[in-house]
Structure formats: C-alpha cells, structure tokens
Amino acid sequence: MQPALATARRTALDHCSPLPRAELEALAGIPPAEIAGLLSLADEVRRRAYGNEAALEVLFNAKKGGCSEDCHFCSQSARYASDVEPERLQPAGEFVSAAHAAWNRGASEFCIVVAVRGPSRTLLERVCEASRQIKAELPTMTVAVSLGIMQDEHVAALVDASVDKVNHNLETSRRHFPAICTTHSYEERWQTCLRVKAYGLELCSGGIIGMGETVEDRIDFLCALQELEPSEVPINFLNPRPGTPLAGRSLVEPLEALRFVALARLALPRAVVRLAGGREITLAALQDLGMRSGANAIVLGAYLTTAGRPDADDLAMLQRTGHVVPSR
Secondary structure, X not given: OOHHHHHHHHHHHHOOOOOOHHHHHHHHOOOHHHHHHHHHHHHHHHHHHHOOEOEEEEXXXXXOOOEOOOOOOOOOEOXXXXXXXXXXXXXXXXXXXXXXXXXXXXXXXXXXXXXXXXOOHHHHXXXXXXXXXXXXXXXXXXXXXXXXXXXXXXXHHHHHOOOOEEEOOOEOOOOOHHHOOOOOOHHHHHHHHHHHHHOOOEEEOOEEEOOOOOHHHHHHHHHHHHHHOOOEEEEEEOOOOOOOOOOOOOOOOHHHHHHHHHHHXXXXXXXXXXXXXXXXXXXXXXXXXXXXXXXOEEEOOOEOOEOOOOHHHHHHHHHHOOOEOOOO
C-alpha cells in the first residue's frame, strides 16, 4: 500500500481522527494509479460515520438574479451579461408550496436561497414567515437558508423563526478568494459562519473547486473548514456560466474531483458531505463512484440557475451504490 494511504488509514480508522494537514497534502500528491485506494478509504470512513444513509436536499431560488456582488462564478450577479433574468422575491406561500413539493420528492432538507450581499428587512421577514409556516406544516423537515453575509440580529431572527441550518460557503481558500470576489471579503464570510455557530444553528459551509485554485488552496480550504467544524460540507464543481469571468475555464478532471471528495471526507469525517452543483457535467458517468468516495448526500434537482438531472436517475444511482434514503 502507498505509504501516504497507510498512514491515513491508521489516522482515520485506527484512531478515528480527522486527517491533519500533512496527511492531506500527502494524499493530494499520490499518483492517479493510487486514487482508487484513497476513494475506498474515504468510503469506509463514510460508512463508519453514517452507514448507508443518504440525505436528499432541494434548493429553492427565492429571488433570481440582480445580486450586487461580483462573485466571478455566479450568473446571478447584476454585473454580468448572463442568461439569468432578474425576478422579484417570491411570496411566502410559494416558499411553503415548494417545501411541500420537495418533501413529496423524498427530500428531508429544504434550503431557501437568495443571491444577495445580505438580507434586507423585507427579505428576512419573508424568510422567517415562510420558515414558521413550513415548520408548522412539515415539522420534521430541516429548513435551511442561504442569505449572504449576516449580522447578529439577522441570525437571531432566524433562530426565532425555527430555521435549523444556515448555508454560507467559504467557496475557496482565504488566499484565492480575492481572485473570485472583490465586493466583499473572505473575513466577512468567516465571521458570518462564526455567528451562525454562536447562535446554535447548524452550519453548512463548503465551496467550489475548479476556479483556478492550486492544490495548496484546496488543502487550505479544507483546513479552514476543519477549524469551523460545519455539520455539512457541500462540494460544487465549477460549471462555467456564460457571461461570467470564469466562463472560459475548463472543467475539473473527474479523477481530481473524486480525489477532492475523498479528501473532504477524511478531513471532516463526521460532517455530511454533499455532492452539489456541477456534478453532472464534471463526474458525468462517474457519479456513482462519487457516492462511493465518501459522500453521503446529494442535492436533488436544479441548482438555482442550472438544471440537475431527473430525480429518478439520482434515486436509481443511490440504489445502485447501496445508499438508503431514511424514512421521515
């Protein structure tokens, strides 16, 4: 066995510990011929933590487009000539109807997403109204929100409205962040994540690979997540959007995408690792293998401005890979 894999196996399985930076770096450098062993190890760690359960989440884009920020990967930015037509914030009843539809599709988590710098009073009140109604009608559904950079009063209002989880992605490493966004800082994102945890909400924080970052950036990103200890880590693969500054970037190589999924599991063995945007075009026919590389959750259906694949295809994949969607 490759020495780096043998060391990682002892740390992850014998000592049941997250891999430290040095071991993650070593695994990031193993040759492609050894990646199968890495994926197998990550899958073993996943089974130890979660058995064969797979969690399904549906995203709800509550207000398309018109965002003031310049995140270079995002077609919802008002700064780019993308194919996204801005829409008004939907009424609370639409949030609730979408939550019921997600529940009927088998999802246990419903995430309300709005592309904004941070929530206005109107937006926050609308989200809180919808959350209270969803929890009243679907009490066991996890309600998550993604509302940009938040202050104490925003997070406190979410707690009062029975929101369960906040998604706020770091996106990439601290060093690389200024290359993908200039209208707000990495530190603002970091502080939002800390606030979410301080108020007792679950933190969902991950990011996107394939935005020009180095291997070192990917390791920095994982080590930052280790410090935050989110309950969930969504992994997105860049799907270059027309009109954005990253429109011309190539897709991540599938083996490197799988390597990163495995490293995320070994870095954060107790977190939910969710395959999210871009998996269909990056992994293509290897999506089954993605679910055998340490992931234990997926986003079902569309990703805000890009289509996913039919639910039936994803449910068939989970059946093939031995994953079971828990009864609710």
